[in-house]
Amino acid sequence: MSFHNSLFTRRYMIVAGGLVMTFVLLSALLSPSYTTSTSSRLSWAHPRVQAETRHAASLDSVFNETLGFQKVFVLNLPARTDHRDSMSLAAALTGFQVEYADGVLGATVNDKYLPPGGEKAKLSEGMKGSWRAHLNIARMIVERNITSALILEDDCDWDLRIKSQLRTFAKASRLLVQPVRGAPSRLLDTTVHRHEGQKPIDIDINDQSTVQPTSSPYGDVDKWDLLWLGHCGANLPRATDETTPLGRVIISNDETVPQPHHLNMQFGNRDLLDEYANHTRVVTRTRANTCILAYALSQTGARRMLHELGVSKMSYNADIMMRDMCDGLDGRKMQTCLTVHPQLFQHHRARGPKAAFSDIANHKGEYNDQAFTRNIRWSTRLNFQQLLDGTKDYVDLFRDNQKGPDIGF
Ligand SMILES: *[C@@H]1O[C@H](CO)[C@@H](O)[C@H](O)[C@H]1NC(C)=O
Numbered sequence: 001m002s003f004h005n006s007l008f009t010r011r012y013m014i015v016a017g018g019l020v021m022t023f024v025l026l027s028a029l030l031s032p033s034y035t036t037s038t039s040s041r042l043s044w045a046h047p048r049v050q051a052e053t054r055h056a057a058s059l060d061s062v063f064n065e066t067l068g069f070q071k072v073f074v075l076n077l078p079a080r081t082d083h084r085d086s087m088s089l090a091a092a093l094t095g096f097q098v099e100y101a102d103g104v105l106g107a108t109v110n111d112k113y114l115p116p117g118g119e120k121a122k123l124s125e126g127m128k129g130s131w132r133a134h135l136n137i138a139r140m141i142v143e144r145n146i147t148s149a150l151i152l153e154d155d156c157d158w159d160l161r162i163k164s165q166l167r168t169f170a171k172a173s174r175l176l177v178q179p180v181r182g183a184p185s186r187l188l189d190t191t192v193h194r195h196e197g198q199k200p201i202d203i204d205i206n207d208q209s210t211v212q213p214t215s216s217p218y219g220d221v222d223k224w225d226l227l228w229l230g231h232c233g234a235n236l237p238r239a240t241d242e243t244t245p246l247g248r249v250i251i252s253n254d255e256t257v258p259q260p261h262h263l264n265m266q267f268g269n270r271d272l273l274d275e276y277a278n279h280t281r282v283v284t285r286t287r288a289n290t291c292i293l294a295y296a297l298s299q300t301g302a303r304r305m306l307h308e309l310g311v312s313k314m315s316y317n318a319d320i321m322m323r324d325m326c327d328g329l330d331g332r333k334m335q336t337c338l339t340v341h342p343q344l345f346q347h348h349r350a351r352g353p354k355a356a357f358s359d360i361a362n363h364k365g366e367y368n369d370q371a372f373t374r375n376i377r378w379s380t381r382l383n384f385q386q387l388l389d390g391t392k393d394y395v396d397l398f399r400d401n402q403k404g405p406d407i408g409f
């Protein structure tokens with residue numbers, strides 16, 4: 001599939017460049033009437049959001065202050081000053097800006113105004129608060145017509161190389177959602193409309209045969225709904241998953257991925273460990289993802305989430321409803337949700353009473369001695385001192401060929 005570095009590619013690029021020039025000249029000649037009528041026709045035909053610009057969205061915009069999204073929001077209960085202190089420090093030290101959105105206490109959610117099914121779903125107070133807080137953010141994205149946003153829970157952590165990891169993720173997500181050059185209706189993932197007998201297909205991260213996106217470095221915002229970047233377990237889609245597309249973008253020799261004996265797949269399957277070499281990261285469609293600790297929404301994705309989780313029905317906890325919406329289960333329509341194995345964002349577990357880990361789950365009376373973040377090698381939070389001092393002796397709890405720390409719970 002990949003024909004990079006070949007003479008063919010160079011010729012192709014010259015021809016494509018010529019076509020772009022012709023298009024630019026033509027639109028300049030014909031505008032404004034041409035542009036107006038085209039965009040109104042398109043927006044009438046598609047309810048999805050239009051591309052912001054006609055320029056290719058550079059992969060390097062992932063390095064900007066909002067990680068290549070329009071905004072980064074952090075969900076934080078104002079009382080959790082501890083979470084907010086570390087989150088602000090972590091974001092500043094790894095070079096991005098966050099905007100806080102208030103978390104919600106379940107007790108303030110009035111049962112009378114839940115979506116249909118809400119009384120029967122019997123969510124705990126913590127779950128109700130979490131549902132409302134995530135939905136408030138999706139609604140704000142819709143109200144402010146934000147093109148794309150990353151949403152983080154305030155206790156999540158990431159590798160201090162997050163920007164280069166996200167750049168690689170963006171290369172991968174493009175390969176799954178952008179059409180093949182010269183074939184606008186074809187995707188590299190030929191299993192998008194599943195039929196029987198199809199098997200997972202591996203796509204090389206260096207494949208260059210898809211069209212450059214224009215409205216987002218992660219792929220045009222009308223082509224994806226949700227990027228589930230932080231989870232506590234997800235399945236690698238399998239042939240037996242009847243409807244999930246099976247394309248897998250393979251990132252080999254990723255030194256930020258711990259060796260298998262350090263990886264904890266939590267609620268996900270073990271296919272990554274069983275089928276791929278050490279230090280492989282894989283980007284796929286979501287399948288049975290759990291925990292919503294970091295995800296990006298496109299404007300279309302935010303509208304769909306507001307509809308599914310807010311208007312249509314309340315069936316379970318927010319993360320299960322999101323999973324159902326992504327996987328097309330429980331009567332919900334399947335959306336274009338991508339994820340990454342292992343995840344790029346993960347809960348940080350600080351030293352201290354486990355009761356402080358969550359405002360939802362209950363860990364009464366237990367104490368955590370070893371601060372850790374599962375599956376993340378150069379944890380930003382474990383390296384605050386190094387980042388502040390500018391030293392490079394980073395803490396890595398998951399060194400190759402060494403025993404890991406005891407974090408067995
Ligand atoms: C970062 O890049 C994205 C995508 O190009 C853009 O939407 C966003 O506005 C940029 N952020 C900043 C702070 O310039």
Ligand SMILES: *[C@@H]1O[C@H](CO)[C@@H](O)[C@H](O)[C@H]1NC(C)=O
Pocket residue numbers: 049050051052145147
């Ligand atoms: C939302 O923004 C898009 C461009 O990103 C624009 O085309 C559209 O008209 C805007 N919609 C509203 C309701 O403001």
Ligand SMILES: *[C@@H]1O[C@H](CO)[C@@H](O)[C@H](O)[C@H]1NC(C)=O
Pocket residue numbers: 259260261262278
């Ligand atoms: C992969 O990592 C495991 C430890 O998790 C190690 O035992 C094995 O030798 C490694 N495989 C290769 C090919 O290096």
